Amino acid sequence: MMGCHTKPGCAATCCRGRKDESGPVSSKFCKKHTCDHFYFPIPMKAPRCEFQKDPKDSVCPHHVICTVQGCECPRLQYRDPDNPVFRRYKFCYDHKCALRECPEKRRPDGINQNQFMTYCDNHNCIAEGCHSMVQAGRSCCERHTCGRPGCMAITVNQGRFCRTHNVCEWPDCHQPKTDPHNLCRIHTQCSTAGCTVLKQIGSMHCANHTCFLRGCNNSTGAFRLCTSHRCQFASCNEHRRTAPGALHCPSHSCRSRGCRNGVEEETPYCEAHACEAPGCRLEAKLEWEHKCLDHFKRRYESVGEARLIDEVRELRQVLGERMAVIQDQEECIRRQDAMIRRFGCCN
Known part of the structure; x- marks a missing residue:
């Protein structure tokens, strides 16, 4: 077999x-x-x-x-x-190639011998040292594609723009941009005198000199807010009240409606609206003789009581005087009666 x-x-x-x-x-x-x-x-x-x-x-x-x-x-x-x-x-x-459906060989590193990128020549970003995948229809990944809308060129100097668009947008300036701004180093420097720190995005000043109020381009100096939005009370760093024309923060504002005067933190009302009574923290009114309602009532109660005492005293004095006149008149009548009786008997 x-x-x-x-x-x-x-x-x-x-x-x-x-x-x-x-x-x-x-x-x-x-x-x-x-x-x-x-x-x-x-x-x-x-x-x-x-x-x-x-x-x-x-x-x-x-x-x-x-x-x-x-x-x-x-x-x-x-x-x-x-x-x-x-x-x-x-x-x-x-x-x-790390792309699942791609059978091609990974791109050589180009820097380190025998090292490879993550993707092949068709799918790896062309930026040096980048292992990211290219965007569809482009030669770079999203991070290395020019940030100018519509531009597909590779970025330069580790920035956000390609060589063509990496130019300061300040008029007549041709210096390269400074991330994350669209301006060069010179035109992104804080506008506060003596400061060389970069500006905040959307501000004319750096983080230390940018007013906390959104949209404000005033320098804050050594404070958190600029002079236009900071409480006018000395050494206070708080925001002014939102009321129209307010000049102080809530802690340093007179609590009387419509008043723009400042006060000490422990005082609720300014001199024009504080009760004159010692130790009183209530609001005073002009028509209440610069006193709060309680002390205004007490004053008139005491004034009324004093006036009543004076009136009683005056009445007593008038009555006394009248009683004395009446007594004199009665004495005169008694004398006349006595004389009439005496002479009448003689006749």
Whole structure:
């Protein structure tokens, strides 16, 4: 009986399949055992592979290794959607483009020998040292694409703009821009006298001299707010009240409605609206003789009581005087009566 290895057909041990003779050159193995490098040698003029492969793989053990020179890692596999077999890319995981559907080799680093970028030449940003993927239809990633709308050129000097658009936008200035501004170093310097720090975006001053009120371009000096928005009370760094014409913060503003005068923090009302009574913290009114309502009432109660006492005293004095007159008149009448009685009896 002839052994299975002597049977005509596929040269693979114990395989009963027929040799693959579908191409211009016949393989000594069947389709399942013929290495892909028999059909497609790499490089193209290399000898055809004559080694047997596993039926579930696409290449023989000799061609499993990554094609990058010096690499001994196995080539990356993927499942063939048309056949129940694993195909292999030309490169291993470290050398194949990181974009899943791309089979190409990663771009060499260009700086470090034997180092590679993350993507291939078609998908890696062209900026030096950048490992990011390019944007669709562009040659750079988003970070290295010019920030001017519509421009797809690469940025320069690690800035936001390309060489064409990396020019200060100050009139007649041709200096390069300073991130994150659209102006050069000279025109982004804080406008406060003696300060050389960069301006805040949208402000004429640096962070230390920019008024906290949005949209204000006044310098704050040594304070948090500028003189137009800071409380006018000495050494106070708080914002003025929002009322029209207010000049002080809530702590230093008179609480009387419509009053713009300043006060000490422990005093609720200014001199014009504070009660004259010692220790009183209530609001006074002009028509209340610069007193609060309580002390105004008390004053008139005491004034009324004093007036009443004076009136009683005056009445008593008048009554006393009248009583004295009446008594004199009564005495005179008694005398007259006595004389009448006396002389009348003599007659």
